Amino acid sequence: MVDDSSISGFYKLSRDDRVKKLKEMTKLSDEVLGPLVDPGKVDMSILDHMIENVVGAMTLPLGIATNFLINKKDYLIPMAIEEPSVVAAASNAARMARVHGGFVATDTGPNMIAQIQVVEVPSPEEAKAKVMEAKEDLLAFANEQDPILVRFGGGARDLRVRVFDSKVGVMLVTELIVDTRDAMGANAVNTMAEALAPRIEKITGGRVILRILSNLAEFRLVRVRAVFDKEMLGGEEVVNDIIAAWAFAEADPYRCATHNKGIMNGIDAVVIATGNDFRAIEAGAHSFAAMNGYGSLTKYEKSPEGHLVGSIEIPMAVGLVGGATKVHPTARACVKILGVETALELGHVIASVGLAQNLAALRALASEGIQKGHMALHARNVAVTAGARGDLVDMIAEQLVKEKIVKVERAKELLEEMRK
Ligand code: MEV
Secondary structure: OOOOOOOOOHHHOOHHHHHHHHHHHHOOOHHHHHHHHOHHHOOHHHHHOOOOOOOOOOOOOEEEEEEEEEOOEEEEEEEEOOOOOHHHHHHHHHHHHHOOOOEEEEEOOOEEEEEEEEEOOOOHHHHHHHHHHOHHHHHHHHHHOOHHHHHOOOEEEEEEEEEEOOOOOOEEEEEEEEEOOOEOOHHHHHHHHHHHHHHHHHHHOOEEEEEEEEOOOOOOEEEEEEEEOHHHHOOHHHHHHHHHHHHHHHHOHHHHHHHHHHHHHHHHHHHHHOOOOHHHHHHHHHHHHOEOEOOOOEEEEEOOOOOEEEEEEEEOOOOOEOOHHHHOHHHHHHHHHHOOOOHHHHHHHHHHHHHHHHHHHHHHHHOOOOHHHHHHHHHHHHHHHOOOOOHHHHHHHHHHHHHOOOOHHHHHHHHHHHHO
16 A cells, blocks of 8 residues: 555656655565566466466566545556556546545445356246245355355355347346455356256256356446546536547447447556456456447546546456466566455456546547657657667657657667767
8 A cells, every 4th residue: 555646757767766666655575576577587487387388478568557546545556558658648537536536436246147058948937936936045055165255255145047038049047146255256156157057957947058157247346436627637628528529439339449448448457467357357348338238338427616527337357366366476566566455446446547547538539639649659669669778768759759750760760860
């Protein structure tokens, strides 16, 4: 936990100085931060056991987003992403929310859904009623599969049955709702679903095929709201245009795909940094956004004072125990930097970043456009590609932007001239 995440000019520091500041603020040891600061220090034997046929590792830049105040707690937020502008944009948006108390987050609890698909059911409606009659027994049996989860306060909580038509006839789907606490929960719920399957077959008289979690985690939602300052955003007209930009996304799926992609820029970056399953989060986000016709994950309106009130509601199936989060040394360091105690708290942070990211994108799009900022950052990449290092990177990038020729060839020429 940090005292104050609003570090001014963090981006202006050298990388070494940023690391120094990070250590100072988080009070984390060199041992913890080592693999994050120097990916060469990651023990390859750990990665070798994570997946199959390992030959190496893929490193992404990892930046720290600043200014985040969430439920009155300050966070420095690690973000792993290849795209320029994302970390800066999130930090900037968080600054505009901070003056109005930051982000306020709540959740539905960490409840995952597991599905048991039954086909060839002789009388599906009767079978549905019978499964529901056996609910308490089925839940108790599901909980016997995971006494540790139950001991930690989680476990199977509820059951529902859906009957619908399909290309292969009527299907009965039993859905188990499980509180998975600090685990993402895939293993827990899949084990329960597999264990319940024979009982479901017996009750329904049908045949079970799939037994697997659903990534449409509609009972594992996080909701976040924040007030973004009107003046900091650029005035009333910008506020109105941001609302119009959001309305565009709500009205048009072509725009909405890009709008929600911008949200996921921030979300995935934190999900990846913390070793969580970003495909699960992506699947959950877009399927949730499509529940009533594809729409925006965020909403915007004006406060009586004319400030912009933003909110997001999104499934957030992330964990802190089990999986890569506990195993990967960089993910472990990221969790420590965040200082989150529970998976729900991590979900609050991630959804807040999603809202901040979306606001920043809409503000840029509704005012100066995103290319100006993007080009400035892209120019730095071009300068590095051309061989520039240290101070030369910014000097060359500035010149490229000034000349409006952001090309490696030109960067190489400039580099030669400057070296002379
Ligand atoms: C780019 O990665 C994301 C944006 O396109 C999002 C948006 O259009 O809202 C800027």
